Amino acid sequence: MKINERKKVYEALQRHSFEITLDLEEQIRNSTLPIVIDTLQIIHENEIHYIIKYHFKMILVAFYFQKASFFLEYQLWLYRVYFFKKVDLDFFILLNRLFEEVCKKHMLKLDCIEIESLANELEDKHEDLKKEASYKRYILDDVEAVDFAKNLIIGNSPYITEYFTNNVSNIKEFLETYNTTISNAMKYVGFRWESNEISVAKEHIATNTLEAVILNIIENLEENKSKDKHIFLTVAPHEYHGLAIKIAALVYRKLGYKVTSLGTSMPTKEIKKAIMEFRPDYVIFSATLKASLIDVALIVEEIRKDKKIFPQNLEIGIAGAAFENIVNPSKLFKTDFYLSKLEEI
Ligand code: B12
Known part of the structure; x- marks a missing residue:
């Protein structure tokens, strides 16, 4: 066509x-x-x-x-x-x-x-x-991640806290754990929901249990020198998957960036207003649902067209599970960069 x-x-x-x-x-x-x-x-x-x-x-x-x-x-x-x-x-x-x-x-x-x-x-x-x-079944060989996930689903905070205490003492170790155990465990939780084995309520319990412990763990890690760059994070409109940018915001602050995070459920108009108000160096859209791809494409298109925003010195980036399996997402979405991992910033 x-x-x-x-x-x-x-x-x-x-x-x-x-x-x-x-x-x-x-x-x-x-x-x-x-x-x-x-x-x-x-x-x-x-x-x-x-x-x-x-x-x-x-x-x-x-x-x-x-x-x-x-x-x-x-x-x-x-x-x-x-x-x-x-x-x-x-x-x-x-x-x-x-x-x-x-x-x-x-x-x-x-x-x-x-x-x-x-x-x-x-x-x-x-x-x-x-x-x-x-x-098609999700088979997870990572026994540690399966255990981690099972404890998240039952809201076993002491187990999760102990896991981090034993495995994470600096930002590098945190990122390793985040990219393996945590990522796999949350995928496992999602698959259990998908296969009708757990309810949405249990997905919430898992997220809340992880969130309460993980944010505290990152907060207590050592901070890097200030980088004089401002990152602006927001989730695609209409999406509730906000845990990833909460973690990203804290990690980037620890890495020395100034971070503004709008979280979830922000309308496009307000996101644009906030970009003009805060004048960040980078704006990153996080999307998890495939259905959000259209929202991200439209918002990027709208920001790029807006003469009041450009020529501000602004780079637009995208991140999140919605972009997995897409060849060269930044080209397709006309953004300056795509991050598949936190440390790629
Ligand atoms: C927890 C969860 C929820 C929670 C979200 C709570 C919250 N506060 O975030 C609740 C229960 C609300 C929820 C709702 C829904 N969910 Co849900 N959810 C999940 C689950 C289990 C984990 C997501 C998560 O938090 N992972 C942990 C975080 C840390 O990782 P992440 O988001 O994957 O991000 C990673 C990267 O993508 C990247 N990243 C993401 N953002 C950013 C930003 C920056 C700056 C950087 C650098 C990196 C980065 O970093 C992470 C590490 O790799 C996933 C399963 C899965 N496979 O992921 C399903 C999943 C995403 N959900 C799904 C669905 C369908 C839904 C619902 C439509 C139905 C439902 N289950 O109730 C609704 C959608 C509501 C809406 N409008 O958004 C599907 C999506 C299918 C699809 N491909 O579109 C999944 C995959 C489940 C499944 N297997 O079917 N969900």
Whole structure:
């Protein structure tokens, strides 16, 4: 598809996002098809709303970046989650076809041709994705990380504190532990949620237990000399995954940087206002959800266009799990850098 066409489809989808998502949700809720009725017995009402919201965002991602693979990767994750919940995965083919029909109602026919071809592509890959979702398991050989994770899930703070006391006495050791045990343990927690073995509540307990101990550990590490550079950290709009930037903020302060962290749930307008107010040297967007890729792309585009922000001496960076598996993320997102690890700053 030519760049202009893809932009047209993307813009049409954005323009009609409200009608499309609302209509689709209604179609699902009012459907009398047995597969939909059965699925709604398993998937909670609120969950359907989120599935449609993320589905729409991932279609935007596919058109914005002209990469159907982003959508298919997301679809595989979705299939894994709902395979474990025993949903008939053919439901998602129906969802895609309904999406296509709804688009045809609200958008120009010409703009829907590419949406139809994306739905066809998914249908072609459906059986393979189903098979992959049914056997793809997260196997973690790191016994220490599994133990660590199990203790996080039950909120065993004394165990976590002792682990850090035994393994971390300086920033280098902290980073080693962070990139191995902690990262693996949290992935393990996520996989247990994905495979329907633990609840969101337990994900929260794990995060809160880790956060309470880890921030205290970093706080007590020795500080480096001041670097006279100001880092500004923020999470992609609409995301709750804020632990990584809380850790990043503290680590960078210890490394001698001046750090301003906006945390989660900041609207784009406020982020831009804050950049103008604080005039940092670097602004870094952290994103974890694949659906946030579109939010990050749009915010970077908006900041770059803003004449009140540029030509300020500002470098824009990205970091977070959402960018994993993307070849050259900084090129794709038109940023100055991408960090896969804290120490890459
Ligand atoms: C804890 C957690 C939550 C917590 C977040 C609490 C909080 N205060 O942060 C809660 C329960 C709120 C949550 C909610 C959701 N989550 Co969640 N969550 C996780 C979990 C288990 C761990 C994330 C985490 O904190 N890791 C520890 C931190 C330190 O590591 P990290 O974020 O991965 O960051 C690393 C790098 O990416 C990088 N990095 C990140 N930011 C930055 C910034 C800088 C400056 C630098 C240098 C580096 C850097 O550094 C870290 C080390 O490598 C992951 C599992 C996983 N695989 O990660 C799922 C996971 C991310 N969640 C997921 C999902 C789907 C959700 C929900 C949609 C559904 C749900 N589970 O409830 C909602 C989303 C709500 C929303 N709008 O954001 C999926 C995402 C799937 C996808 N690919 O899009 C995952 C992967 C679970 C899974 N296996 O399916 N979640």
